Amino acid sequence: MAGPDAVQAPEPAVRLRGIWKTYSGGVQANRGIDLAVRAGSIHGLLGENGAGKSTLMKVLFGLVSPTRGGIELSGRKVRFGSPADALEARVGMVQQHFSLIPDFTVTQNLILGNEPTTRFGRLALRAAAARIQELSDRYGFRIDPNARVADMSVGARQRVEILKILHRGAEVLILDEPTAALTPQESAELHGVLRTLREQGRTVIFISHKLAEVIDLCDRVTVLRDGEVVGEREIGPEHRGPGPDRDAVERDLARMMVGRDLPAGPGRPHAPGAPVLILSGATDGGALAPIDMEVRGGEIVGLAGVEGNGQNELIELILGIRGCASGRILLNGTDVTRWPVDRRLRAGIGHIAEDRQSAALVMSMPVAENALLGYQNQPRFHRRGRWLSVQRIRDFAAELVRRFDVRTPSVRVTASSLSGGNQQKLVVGRELARRPSLIVAAQPTRGLDLAATSFVHEELDELRADGRGVLLVSLDLTEIMTLSDRILVVSGGAMVGSARPSEVDEETLGLWMTRGRTDRTGSVEAAAT
């Protein structure tokens, strides 16, 4: 098939052929992915959470062995059993989570595992520091080799991570969501560094789910969804400035990223009652910008956003886990801004925690005791003063189990022996038994099968019909679109948009979510109103 011309064409720096990866749990994270990365380019890898980006790059870095498929570097077939092999072949990766030792200096971090020594086996720290300084200067990293990592800003640490793989001799640099934790200024500085690397002939693979920065930075973009390549675009200078070309490519990429063809939910009558929750200018003084929002009785408000854009902080603010630095929080018209968590819960907030296994259940305790959590101070479970009545607890748990169809042999088995779906039913049942006027549901269907998912959805719908308020926080846009009466979009800790499901499509939401607060917030807000 390869004609004489193909022989002439320069081999891509990296070529992945038909990569499949099935994790032991059965998740197919990569399903036959082909990818070619030109030498000396910045190649974007774009996709929603869980699309399989990290998995694909871990395969290239030797951290994960593919179920099937092969790797070629500049036309040569290679096989990596470990990151050490990949580094040997000059492929380096900065993982999504930092892998630096805070207590060490930059130099100590960079030489670890490959330490230069003088006579007497002494670490040659000074010589190493000089070399690192030189490397840092060459690429404009502005890093002091003798600074302690713990004392550095997040942006500087990110540059140290890159310096670390450069120091190991990497020609191909993989960066997994390197800007996720950076401020806009730090991101801009990082982009500068990456452009310098490209000028020096290195190849960069840049993983992100932020559309704008991918367009600003990359020469070519591959979009992944559900473990497959759904499209590729060449990005040229004409796409970078504002204008129709940019808008077109943004729209295009957003559709590829989130594009499921599921229709918005059926238009139910929406007759909200009085507000059960009002936030006015409420902020934690840190991660969150001042937030204005309300949830009324009889409505489901969906909070959409890319993971880590302030959803957790907002939930903590509402529950009282996170202090409110300024602004006010009203629950059923009462100012609860200064109330502790316990008091707010008693006043009518239910919380379905995002991580049921660590935040909602004690896995090693019996189902019955898990059902009691949060009610242990109620006299109905006490006998003779404050002694807990085992019998009453078991009766209560048995009732929950029956009503919410939790499949368990008995209420005496530990929560860990239940399936994920049944654990979630237990949590939902327990929180609903509070008869809350507001329920905060954080990713209530994550990891559940279809049956359990529809159970949770029905329960939320029933709460709504019962005149209670629901705040549904989810990363799943389809879920948000089908269930919500109103949708709020959070990005970078601020509310960037609000709409009814009938007024927007998932693409638009995806755009709002991914543009972030930094770039062209104005137009996002314009779109929202």
Add this chain to the structure above:
Amino acid sequence: MRVFSIGLVISGIHLSMPLLFAAYGGLVSERSGVINIALEGMMLFGAFLGVAVTFWTGSPWLGLAAGVGLGILLGALHGLLSITVRADQIVSATAINLLALGVTAALIPTIWGQPGVSPTVARIPPVVLPGLSDLPLVGEIFAELSILDYVGFLMVPVAFYVLYRTPLGLRLRACGEVPEAAASTGVDVIRTRYLAVLTSGALAALGGVYLSLVQVGLFQRGMTQGRGFIALAAMIFGKWRPLPILAASLLLGFADAFQFRAQAVGLPLPHDLLLALPYLVALVALATFIGRATAPGAIGKPYVKD
């Protein structure tokens, strides 16, 4: 006899040394990420076997070697439980402590035919360095120092050098801070931690041998009297750093020496209070400093390779 004299210095050094060895044992282990509250048991086992072997062979040097060897074995046991099996590090160490107390007490009558205490055996003698012991004033101190005292003091700069100036020390500390990061650069976390725990066992047992074969020349049931825990306190008080640990060990050792001498000269202080003094000093030191102490980041967390 006065309380403050050259004698106080000599007995202060003698009482500090076991703490110093054991505390350094703790230092090495914990900087690699493995908690070692088994110092007490390792000391006791070391003290015991040191005396037993000296009793059988007549050579305290063989006793020394045997005691330290047993310490290494105990380190291997602690490593097996806490690194390989990934059992709870506190539980594993507590098992060693209980074992030491019971086994050594039970073996005293079996070996020596009398409960509670062994007969006296040959001690590790002081080394006479002709020039030094003739010096005025301090000569008296040097005349009382054994080879183990010199080893102890030499251990301080050596530990410092290894920990902070060599690749081995860098890797060991990396394993104690962020083992995943260390592993990602090719460091063998498991091997490094084993090395540290073995060394820890050797040093703690050496502290025990010092107690039985340098200080008294016999073994007595439970003779460490919680010194392994005092050493742990010295390590924490010394913030897991070699030089401050030296200072902490000396402070606690001298508090003990003061207490002994105050009793001997009959200072008008309650007997119980004096006995409790070293423990009180440790308590106050910990209470004052523990909040600010910074333990290694990954301490107590088993490392799981994925």
